[in-house]
Amino acid sequence: MLKDITLGQFFPGDTFLHRLDPRIKLVCVVLYIVALFNANSPLTYGIMFLALAVAVILSGVPLRSLTRGLKAVYIIVLFTAVMNLFFTPGTAVGATWLGRHITAEGIRAAVAMVLRIVMLITGTFLLTYTTSPISLTDALESLLRPLKKLRFPVHELAMMMSIALRFIPTLIEETDKIISAQKARGADFESGSLLRRARALVPILVPLFISAFRRADELATAMECRCYHGGQGRTALHVLRCRAVDWAVLFLCALLPAAVITLKTLGL
Amino acid sequence: MNPILEIQQLTHTYSAGTPFQRTAVEGVDLSVMPGECVGIIGHTGSGKSTLIQHFNGLLKPTSGHVLVDGRDIWAKGSDIRAVRFRVGLVFQYPEYQLFEETVAQDIAFGPKNMGLAADEVARRVRDASAVVGLDESLLSQSPFALSGGQKRRAAIAGVMAMEPDVLVLDEPSAGLDPRGRQEMMAMLGRYRQQRGATVILVSHSMEEIAANVDRVIVMNQSKVFMDGAPREVFSHVAELEAVGLDVPQSARIAALLRDRGLAVGEDVYTVAALARRLLALKGGGGVC
Numbered sequence: 283m284l285k286d287i288t289l290g291q292f293f294p295g296d297t298f299l300h301r302l303d304p305r306i307k308l309v310c311v312v313l314y315i316v317a318l319f320n321a322n323s324p325l326t327y328g329i330m331f332l333a334l335a336v337a338v339i340l341s342g343v344p345l346r347s348l349t350r351g352l353k354a355v356y357i358i359v360l361f362t363a364v365m366n367l368f369f370t371p372g373t374a375v376g377a378t379w380l381g382r383h384i385t386a387e388g389i390r391a392a393v394a395m396v397l398r399i400v401m402l403i404t405g406t407f408l409l410t411y412t413t414s415p416i417s418l419t420d421a422l423e424s425l426l427r428p429l430k431k432l433r434f435p436v437h438e439l440a441m442m443m444s445i446a447l448r449f450i451p452t453l454i455e456e457t458d459k460i461i462s463a464q465k466a467r468g469a470d471f472e473s474g475s476l477l478r479r480a481r482a483l484v485p486i487l488v489p490l491f492i493s494a495f496r497r498a499d500e501l502a503t504a505m506e507c508r509c510y511h512g513g514q515g516r517t518a519l520h521v522l523r524c525r526a527v528d529w530a531v532l533f534l535c536a537l538l539p540a541a542v543i544t545l546k547t548l549g550l
Numbered sequence: 551m552n553p554i555l556e557i558q559q560l561t562h563t564y565s566a567g568t569p570f571q572r573t574a575v576e577g578v579d580l581s582v583m584p585g586e587c588v589g590i591i592g593h594t595g596s597g598k599s600t601l602i603q604h605f606n607g608l609l610k611p612t613s614g615h616v617l618v619d620g621r622d623i624w625a626k627g628s629d630i631r632a633v634r635f636r637v638g639l640v641f642q643y644p645e646y647q648l649f650e651e652t653v654a655q656d657i658a659f660g661p662k663n664m665g666l667a668a669d670e671v672a673r674r675v676r677d678a679s680a681v682v683g684l685d686e687s688l689l690s691q692s693p694f695a696l697s698g699g700q701k702r703r704a705a706i707a708g709v710m711a712m713e714p715d716v717l718v719l720d721e722p723s724a725g726l727d728p729r730g731r732q733e734m735m736a737m738l739g740r741y742r743q744q745r746g747a748t749v750i751l752v753s754h755s756m757e758e759i760a761a762n763v764d765r766v767i768v769m770n771q772s773k774v775f776m777d778g779a780p781r782e783v784f785s786h787v788a789e790l791e792a793v794g795l796d797v798p799q800s801a802r803i804a805a806l807l808r809d810r811g812l813a814v815g816e817d818v819y820t821v822a823a824l825a826r827r828l829l830a831l832k833g834g835g836g837v838c
């Protein structure tokens with residue numbers, strides 16, 4: 283079922299990572315990514331791996347969920363690995379394919395790229411696994427607040443994002459239901475030419491769009507009934523506050539790119 | 551006679567293997583005879599909708615078997631689409647699935663998927679809309695121009711037009727007014743009579759179940775809690791209330807009168823039967 287896609291799913295919990303300020307988590311992920319893209323040696327990759335392992339342990343994510351999340355992207359990983367193996371210029375060492383050889387540099391590049399992608403996805407997965415979509419948009423709104431001075435519609439953007447995030451599961455559920463209902467009437471989505479299959483989507487898309495518009499309409503009415511009028515003077519129910527631990531975590535995360543870049547310039 | 555539909559040790563778990571895993575149906579055994587009219591009741595989340603989506607193979611059992619006409623629908627070489635034409639399923643709020651340009655075209659969607667000839671499709675559209683009481687003049691209109699009640703009729707006609715021998719409906723009268731509910735039940739009765747079909751309906755209304763079905767299945771926490779004739783099921787007032795279900799008001803009044811020593815039998819669970827019984831007890835006479 284569509285619903286069982288776990289990539290980027292929040293799981294409620296009460297671990298150290300769950301309690302961390304979402305803004306700090308967001309900034310830390312950015313710092314982590316910067317560090318990751320600067321890592322270029324066994325030592326630096328080792329440091330990154332260590333940092334990630336600590337975060338995984340702190341988040342309490344079962345390894346099974348983690349591997350399931352990675353399963354969704356294994357084709358991309360595989361593709362990158364193959365591309366790097368064969369298309370990195372250098373000294374040939376192995377099999378030939380389409381007139382290209384596996385090169386020693388290719389093997390190095392492939393390993394590095396696969397590590398990088400897997401660690402990148404695991405890192406961001408941890409963020410969405412431990413942070414609810416609502417806190418994530420709250421964090422984004424709070425971090426982007428300075429842009430308000432430039433007349434950038436920060437609040438509106440955040441509101442649109444949280445509405446979109448809120449309705450993705452609902453629409454997925456709805457799609458599942460409509461597909462089932464049309465299947466019950468003998469609709470066939472799996473056979474026939476491409477054109478036929480595209481036409482077979484009409485019985486799903488029409489009801490889906492109608493329901494999405496109906497929901498949007500109802501939501502707008504509900505918001506107006508509660509006197510929503512944009513971000514002017516609006517306060518938050520859960521005010522984000524950074525505690526000492528949050529700052530400490532931020533400091534430690536900031537050390538990560540600093541260390542990696544220093545090691546890189548030292549050529550280690 | 552052999553059962554037309556048989557469920558053996560059916561268990562269904564949603565999102566198995568994830569943190570959101572949930573068993574919605576557990577160890578259910580059922581068998582339904584041709585021509586029966588079965589009502590399924592149960593608390594919200596007791597697994598009714600999950601159960602009925604197994605009847606036509608929309609959901610695949612996590613374990614257990616579903617047999618239609620004695621054949622396992624998930625056996626190798628079984629044609630699951632053919633099963634869906636034999637067991638018609640109407641979802642809750644079916645009006646949200648309309649999509650065609652005209653009502654007639656929408657009703658024709660099912661029969662067309664069966665690969666029937668154009669004149670047979672046209673006949674079925676006419677027959678089905680007659681059963682649900684949709685006026686001929688509405689057939690050429692857009693389904694989105696209909697009223698809520700008419701939309702629901704059109705959607706149900708869309709399943710009836712496949713002329714399934716088993717018609718399964720998930721809360722067909724949800725959100726209708728009392729008159730609409732009555733008409734809905736009359737519609738189902740007409741279909742059943744005309745085709746000798748089996749009807750299985752999920753409902754939250756005890757009164758509706760009491761007045762219309764000849765067998766009640768009570769679901770509680772993913773399992774079948776009771777299964778029997780209405781008079782039998784509704785005589786267990788205390789047990790039903792213990793799992794958070796109402797009994798029909800008339801059955802409760804009958805039970806209270808029975809407790810006080812009045813000769814009101816356990817077969818009295820509809821308003822009509824109760825009125826008749828009370829009048830008889832008062833010593834004949836017409837309605838006051």
Ligand SMILES: Nc1ncnc2c1ncn2[C@@H]1O[C@H](COP(=O)(O)OP(=O)(O)OP(=O)(O)O)[C@@H](O)[C@H]1O
Pocket residue numbers: 285564565572573574592593594595596597598599600601
């Ligand atoms: N698609 C789904 N994915 C995951 N869980 C589901 C899904 N559909 C239902 N469930 C869960 O399975 C359980 C049974 O749901 P089901 O819809 O079968 O109940 P129901 O008896 O029809 O309830 P209601 O009377 O509210 O319609 C519920 O706890 C529900 O949360």
Ligand SMILES: [Mg+2]
Pocket residue numbers: 598599600642720
């Ligand atoms: Mg239901």
